[in-house]
Amino acid sequence: MTVSCHKCLHYYVTWDPQFPHGCRIMGFKSKRMPAIDVRRTMDGKNCNLFKVRNPKISPPKAYNLR
Numbered sequence: 001m002t003v004s005c006h007k008c009l010h011y012y013v014t015w016d017p018q019f020p021h022g023c024r025i026m027g028f029k030s031k032r033m034p035a036i037d038v039r040r041t042m043d044g045k046n047c048n049l050f051k052v053r054n055p056k057i058s059p060p061k062a063y064n065l066r
Contacts, residue, residue: 009051
């Protein structure tokens, strides 16, 4: 089963057109979905930091990168 970044609490959309997808918990931006890069790096294993996002609750304040 492949992890869906859109359903993950740690996924975000960046302002960088070169790297539009980001993972806050792993601290990187990517051209592809972060789960794809993680899978390539981990020899085919899914991201083990995936956490289901509750659509009614916004991400924790610690993730604000201002």
